[in-house]
Amino acid sequence: MFKFLIDRDTWQEVFDSFSKNKLRSILTMVGVWWGILLLIGLLGSARGLENAFNRLFGDFATNSIFVMGNTTSMPFKGFQEGKRVQLTLTDIKKVEENVEGIEFVVPRNITQSLVVRNFLSGRFSIMGDYPILDKVKKKKLIHGRFINQNDISDRKKVAVISDDIYKQLFQKEEDAIGTYIQINSINYKVIGVYQTGTMNFGPSEDVHIPFSTFQQVYNKGEKIGFLMITGKPEYDIQQIEEDSKLLLKNLNNIHPKDSQAFRSFNLGKEFAKLTGFLTGMQFLTWFVGIATLIAGVFAIGNILLITVKERTKEIGIRRALGATPFEIKRQIVVEAVFLTLVAGLFGIITGGWILIILDHFFGQGAEATLVNASVSIAVVFIALIILVVLGTLIGLIPAFKATSIKPIEALREE
Amino acid sequence: MLEIRQLHKSYPIGDSSLHVLKGIDLSVEEGEMVAIMGSSGSGKSTLLNIIGMLDEADEGEYILDGLAIKNLTEKKAAVYRNKFLGFIFQSFNLINYKNALENVALPLYYQGMKRKERQELAMFHLEKVGLANWAQHLPKELSGGQNQRVAIARALAANPKLLLADEPTGALDTQTSHEIMAFIQQLNDEGKTILMVTHEEDIANMCKRIVRLRDGVIIEDTKVTQVRAEQYV
Ligand SMILES: Nc1ncnc2c1ncn2[C@@H]1O[C@H](COP(=O)(O)OP(=O)(O)O)[C@@H](O)[C@H]1O
Ligand SMILES: [Mg+2]
Numbered sequence: 001m002f003k004f005l006i007d008r009d010t011w012q013e014v015f016d017s018f019s020k021n022k023l024r025s026i027l028t029m030v031g032v033w034w035g036i037l038l039l040i041g042l043l044g045s046a047r048g049l050e051n052a053f054n055r056l057f058g059d060f061a062t063n064s065i066f067v068m069g070n071t072t073s074m075p076f077k078g079f080q081e082g083k084r085v086q087l088t089l090t091d092i093k094k095v096e097e098n099v100e101g102i103e104f105v106v107p108r109n110i111t112q113s114l115v116v117r118n119f120l121s122g123r124f125s126i127m128g129d130y131p132i133l134d135k136v137k138k139k140k141l142i143h144g145r146f147i148n149q150n151d152i153s154d155r156k157k158v159a160v161i162s163d164d165i166y167k168q169l170f171q172k173e174e175d176a177i178g179t180y181i182q183i184n185s186i187n188y189k190v191i192g193v194y195q196t197g198t199m200n201f202g203p204s205e206d207v208h209i210p211f212s213t214f215q216q217v218y219n220k221g222e223k224i225g226f227l228m229i230t231g232k233p234e235y236d237i238q239q240i241e242e243d244s245k246l247l248l249k250n251l252n253n254i255h256p257k258d259s260q261a262f263r264s265f266n267l268g269k270e271f272a273k274l275t276g277f278l279t280g281m282q283f284l285t286w287f288v289g290i291a292t293l294i295a296g297v298f299a300i301g302n303i304l305l306i307t308v309k310e311r312t313k314e315i316g317i318r319r320a321l322g323a324t325p326f327e328i329k330r331q332i333v334v335e336a337v338f339l340t341l342v343a344g345l346f347g348i349i350t351g352g353w354i355l356i357i358l359d360h361f362f363g364q365g366a367e368a369t370l371v372n373a374s375v376s377i378a379v380v381f382i383a384l385i386i387l388v389v390l391g392t393l394i395g396l397i398p399a400f401k402a403t404s405i406k407p408i409e410a411l412r413e414e
Numbered sequence: 415m416l417e418i419r420q421l422h423k424s425y426p427i428g429d430s431s432l433h434v435l436k437g438i439d440l441s442v443e444e445g446e447m448v449a450i451m452g453s454s455g456s457g458k459s460t461l462l463n464i465i466g467m468l469d470e471a472d473e474g475e476y477i478l479d480g481l482a483i484k485n486l487t488e489k490k491a492a493v494y495r496n497k498f499l500g501f502i503f504q505s506f507n508l509i510n511y512k513n514a515l516e517n518v519a520l521p522l523y524y525q526g527m528k529r530k531e532r533q534e535l536a537m538f539h540l541e542k543v544g545l546a547n548w549a550q551h552l553p554k555e556l557s558g559g560q561n562q563r564v565a566i567a568r569a570l571a572a573n574p575k576l577l578l579a580d581e582p583t584g585a586l587d588t589q590t591s592h593e594i595m596a597f598i599q600q601l602n603d604e605g606k607t608i609l610m611v612t613h614e615e616d617i618a619n620m621c622k623r624i625v626r627l628r629d630g631v632i633i634e635d636t637k638v639t640q641v642r643a644e645q646y647v
Pocket of ligand 2: 458
């Protein structure tokens with residue numbers, strides 16, 4: 001068989017039969033080519049979209065919630081409705097200790113302040129944060145570091161700023177680390193600059209100072225602005241949200257059914273929706289891709305069927321000259337495999353170009369629609385092999401037919 | 415060379431069947447040149463096709479060169495057709511996208527002969543039929559007579575013992591017919607056994623024996639004095 005494949009005559013036969021059946025060969029190849037091209041285009045785009053979403057959410061722990069005190073809407077235990085809900089560090093401890101499935105509970109404080117540096121200034125959100133924030137909401141530091149435990153213990157006057165603020169308060173290329181900015185007339189040393197994420201849930205965040213420093217400077221005592229909770233991966237984040245809120249209501253004398261006492265946002269829930277959407281899209285892509293492939297295979301089969309029918313007389317002649325059915329089938333298989341393989345490889349190449357073009361138009365910059373639109377080589381080659389195998393099998397059906405009749409019947413065919 | 419006894423063949427037509435060969439007895443010796451004659455539809459081609467193993471008989475015995483031809487596997491039949499039989503058809507049956515040389519070389523390809531050897535041998539046979547200069551031409555670029563000569567060269571290429579020709583001159587004018595017959599006679603002179611179907615008396619008389627078919631049986635089987643075709647060329 002190997003000898004047969006390296007035999008020049010084999011390929012001469014293949015080539016001859018192509019040049020004789022140009023249109024048909026080209027149609028077959030277009031069928032396969034289009035199938036592979038579409039598959040690569042679709043799968044690549046789907047992957048690109050998925051990557052884009054992942055990048056968007058990448059900075060967040062996707063199984064997290066944030067909760068903020070609001071005002072009550074129901075009277076409870078002698079308290080009138082409309083009471084302001086103020087969460088405290090005690091609440092945090094209780095939640096951490098009592099709600100099942102909690103990974104981190106992160107208390108935060110927030111205020112708006114005037115920030116001044118030399119002659120530049122602006123109003124920004126000042127956050128009081130623990131180092132653990134980094135676990136819940138990844139800060140991509142460009143320079144320096146984030147707040148650490150030392151900063152907390154020593155109530156240091158240090159600040160981590162976003163690159164947005166950096167741009168507003170500093171000269172281009174200026175080194176911010178170690179310089180001082182004034183927040184409410186107090187000097188803070190800049191220890192880190194981080195890249196602002198493309199997506200933000202909750203209030204905007206510009207300057208992070210140690211939680212303890214914030215407590216002291218703004219006289220917060222035990223009070224906290226809001227909290228972020230992340231659940232362990234194996235736990236249902238919605239259940240965690242409900243449990244935490246119920247506990248917080250209990251601790252703060254709020255009616256258990258009061259739905260306005262807290263403002264909250266369940267990122268896990270939103271993320272699950274998007275993940276569902278992505279899964280659906282991937283399923284659709286596969287469905288379309290496979291349907292395309294099947295259509296391609298049928299196209300090949302159909303064309304080969306016509307080919308063999310038209311070639312029945314030729315097969316009859318060859319048989320009269322002493323070709324065995326095996327030799328005839330082998331030739332048809334080589335033709336089919338070669339045809340689909342060449343078309344498939346061409347499809348892979350052009351599919352690659354399509355992805356490059358898509359990347360060029362939609363894949364550039366931080367807010368790209370498609371990030372790294374690509375397909376795995378394995379998937380592509382499996383698709384190609386499926387095409388080749390199915391194309392060959394379907395091609396063999398008429399070949400079997402043409403060799404199972406008597407040679408004279410094949411010869412009589414016009 | 416070949417021995418046929420009580421050969422029957424019918425074709426199914428709808429519910430009934432058409433009994434075409436109704437008990438043929440025929441024996442052909444090596445070196446003979448036999449014309450099978452009969453009116454159109456008398457079963458000449460059917461008989462020749464069975465002899466050529468392109469078709470199968472329903473009943474009867476057929477022994478070719480000592481081998482009983484019955485229920486052969488298609489693979490075996492293919493080998494026999496390749497080594498033993500050469501076919502010449504009325505409509506030439508050349509492969510239209512292959513040039514003359516490739517057409518002649520095709521039986522040798524199925525013999526497993528190497529490309530170079532094959533082409534040399536094919537060229538030799540093309541020279542023999544006087545078409546060496548046309549080797550690279552496609553069938554559509556050749557005249558009917560030339561195509562039939564290519565077909566003869568192809569039939570000869572594998573050096574078969576038995577040459578089967580179904581109305582080889584049927585598609586040709588008189589002049590060309592005689593040229594082709596001169597070839598075939600020459601082949602017979604060299605020792606090839608030839609079986610030829612024709613319905614033309616003058617062509618039949620260029621053979622050495624005439625077998626007449628009517629209604630599916632042989633009604634006459636006579637030796638004749640061969641008329642040489644060269645004299646008309
Ligand atoms: N495949 C077939 N199916 C049905 N009838 C056939 C078939 N081949 C030949 N016949 C019929 O058998 C008869 C003999 O045909 P054939 O041997 O070709 O005659 P000839 O060659 O003497 O003209 C004709 O009547 C023809 O119509
Ligand atoms: Mg006939």
